[in-house]
Amino acid sequence: MESVWPFVDHDVAIRSAERSLCSVGMNVSFESFYRAELRGQVRRAALLLGSATSANDVVHDAFIAVFQRWYSLEDPGPYLNRCVLNGCRDLLRRQRGAPSESRPMFVGDRADDVAVWDGLTLLPFRQRAAIVMRYWQGMKELEIAHALGVRPGTVGSLLTRGRRNLEARWGK
Amino acid sequence: MIEFREALDRIADRVSVDDRLTEIVSHSPVPRSGTKSLHPDTDHLDPDEQFIPLKEMTVSLNTPTSETRNRRRLLMAAAAVVAVIGLAGIALIYANDDQSPSPTAVGDGAPSTIAASTATVIPRTETVRLAATGAKIPVTLTAPVDWIIDGTTVHSGIGGVGLDFSEIANIYADGCQWMTADPRVGPTVDDLASAWANVPDVAPTAMQDVVVDGYHGKQIEFTVPDFRPGDCKSDLFALWYSPGDNAPGFWLQGRNANQHTEQRILDVDGTRLVISAYYLPSSLAEDRAALEDALASVQIG
Numbered sequence: 001m002e003s004v005w006p007f008v009d010h011d012v013a014i015r016s017a018e019r020s021l022c023s024v025g026m027n028v029s030f031e032s033f034y035r036a037e038l039r040g041q042v043r044r045a046a047l048l049l050g051s052a053t054s055a056n057d058v059v060h061d062a063f064i065a066v067f068q069r070w071y072s073l074e075d076p077g078p079y080l081n082r083c084v085l086n087g088c089r090d091l092l093r094r095q096r097g098a099p100s101e102s103r104p105m106f107v108g109d110r111a112d113d114v115a116v117w118d119g120l121t122l123l124p125f126r127q128r129a130a131i132v133m134r135y136w137q138g139m140k141e142l143e144i145a146h147a148l149g150v151r152p153g154t155v156g157s158l159l160t161r162g163r164r165n166l167e168a169r170w171g172k
Numbered sequence: 173m174i175e176f177r178e179a180l181d182r183i184a185d186r187v188s189v190d191d192r193l194t195e196i197v198s199h200s201p202v203p204r205s206g207t208k209s210l211h212p213d214t215d216h217l218d219p220d221e222q223f224i225p226l227k228e229m230t231v232s233l234n235t236p237t238s239e240t241r242n243r244r245r246l247l248m249a250a251a252a253v254v255a256v257i258g259l260a261g262i263a264l265i266y267a268n269d270d271q272s273p274s275p276t277a278v279g280d281g282a283p284s285t286i287a288a289s290t291a292t293v294i295p296r297t298e299t300v301r302l303a304a305t306g307a308k309i310p311v312t313l314t315a316p317v318d319w320i321i322d323g324t325t326v327h328s329g330i331g332g333v334g335l336d337f338s339e340i341a342n343i344y345a346d347g348c349q350w351m352t353a354d355p356r357v358g359p360t361v362d363d364l365a366s367a368w369a370n371v372p373d374v375a376p377t378a379m380q381d382v383v384v385d386g387y388h389g390k391q392i393e394f395t396v397p398d399f400r401p402g403d404c405k406s407d408l409f410a411l412w413y414s415p416g417d418n419a420p421g422f423w424l425q426g427r428n429a430n431q432h433t434e435q436r437i438l439d440v441d442g443t444r445l446v447i448s449a450y451y452l453p454s455s456l457a458e459d460r461a462a463l464e465d466a467l468a469s470v471q472i473g
Contacts, residue, residue, distance in 0.1 A: 034193055043184035051328065052318040053296075056190040057458065063196050094454050095332060102320040106186035116179035136180040
């Protein structure tokens with residue numbers, strides 16, 4: 001059976017190139033950095049939080065943190081990643097117990113999308129984040145480890161457990 | 173075969189992204205000697221022409237509340253792709269009637285002149301129509317695009333705020349153990365509003381007169397006590413149930429300790445419509461503000 005997990009391919013290479021563009025730091029203006037990172041960061045945060053509004057808030061709080069340190073950051077990209085992920089995790093912790101079993105409207109009603117979304121929402125935060133960063137954003141395990149603040153070896157474990165959980169849900 | 177990445181791409185493509193650059197650069201960075209411009213590409217522009225924050229682009233709908241709120245909602249409507257979503261009535265939903273209308277989005281009447289001048293504006297709100305609420309009375313409201321519609325409830329998901337439109341058959345005198353009020357609450361607005369006074373566990377406020385979209389009624393507020401997991405039956409503090417239910421059908425009502433509810437009990441042409449606006453102590457200020465805006469936008473009928 002064909003794997004549902006995508007190989008690193010052309011699209012992923014493009015995403016990686018976009019990130020590289022962002023990570024040149026002081027060679028680009030803050031505005032350029034903001035424009036290049038905004039969309040991907042908000043979308044990823046929305047996939048982790050289940051709310052576009054909260055995702056926009058978390059990402060912009062992170063951008064403020066980056067902006068305030070703009071002249072001292074060697075490489076703002078990883079710092080922004082870390083801030084956004086910490087913001088997502090903190091928000092979910094604060095809102096633990098709040099109703100979240102329903103799908104946000106941006107998921108739509110296509111069967112595959114619903115299945116993927118429902119599977120993602122069952123994963124613990126770090127597994128979900130690792131899966132999204134690896135298989136949607138095409139990030140390397142070392143980058144994911146830095147973003148999540150874990151050892152590189154832990155990322156492999158998170159991905160394996162995340163995949164196992166999703167496949168158990170999907171029956172594959 | 174589930175195409176994982178393609179599915180996530182489609183989902184992510186539907187996420188709205190705000191542009192708040194001006195808001196960010198209003199925070200001063202820590203300077204370094206010999207610094208350069210933070211945004212040299214745009215420094216030559218008039219500051220007013222550079223980046224317009226979305227929050228300044230709010231306008232309002234024609235509603236009978238305060239003028240300030242009307243302006244705000246009209247701006248929000250102009251900044252949004254407004255859809256009208258029809259929902260099946262709760263009775264039809266629970267009956268699994270295939271004839272029930274599914275949520276449907278249609279174009280709105282957002283002023284074309286404003287839309288043309290705000291090409292970069294990301295939709296933030298939409299108009300939602302509940303074709304039949306728990307009281308079988310249609311309502312229309314404007315809510316953030318990523319709020320969720322669950323039957324007769326429109327809520328923010330993890331934000332912990334929302335609006336419910338119900339009929340209430342009876343309330344729980346002991347919400348922790350799910351003991352219903354006996355005798356059962358009567359059918360009038362005053363019957364329900366005064367019944368809450370007999371539930372001291374939720375610390376009800378005194379009832380006040382209220383008007384929503386021209387319909388008169390009573391408003392009362394109450395707060396779920398600070399119960400802990402294991403304290404209450406099924407870890408839920410029950411508040412009320414709807415006709416036809418044998419249990420608290422609106423599960424969100426008592427899921428969280430300290431949840432605060434503002435309940436507006438209206439007489440809509442002889443039918444009792446109950447609008448419950450709820451939030452948590454941990455709900456964010458912007459979610460609370462969105463809840464107030466949604467509540468102010470409610471149109472009945």
